[in-house]
Amino acid sequence: MMQVEVAYALPDEQIVHVVEGEPGMTLEQAIRDSGILEAHPEIDLSKNKVGVFGKAAKLDAVLYPGDRVEIYRPLIADPKEARKKRASQGKALRKGGGKKSAGG
Numbered sequence: 001m002m003q004v005e006v007a008y009a010l011p012d013e014q015i016v017h018v019v020e021g022e023p024g025m026t027l028e029q030a031i032r033d034s035g036i037l038e039a040h041p042e043i044d045l046s047k048n049k050v051g052v053f054g055k056a057a058k059l060d061a062v063l064y065p066g067d068r069v070e071i072y073r074p075l076i077a078d079p080k081e082a083r084k085k086r087a088s089q090g091k092a093l094r095k096g097g098g099k100k101s102a103g104g
Helices: 027-034 079-088
Strands: 002-009 014-021 050-052 068-071
Touching (some): 014 027
Parallel strands (some): 002 068
Antiparallel strands (some): 002 014, 050 068
8 A cells, every 4th residue: 555645725725635545546546535526526637737746747647655646726817918917017027036235
């Protein structure tokens, strides 16, 4: 037997379920065995992207002991469009995001 985690983040909380399964368990099997689909019916595996440790993966990917399966929610805003909107409003885009020091 091996253990993996199945994680799903909501705006105000993160849900993590530990799942035990046989070696060779797939990402989809872990998600289904976790019970997260019943608890969160808004998750649609045909639409929500999934991954392992922050890297996109397919539902038939084989998991290894200790893997963290992640179910991603759709983005609220397209990052490229948000950047274009800020630029069109005349807001300066800075690299580093910090204030410049007086010394240079």
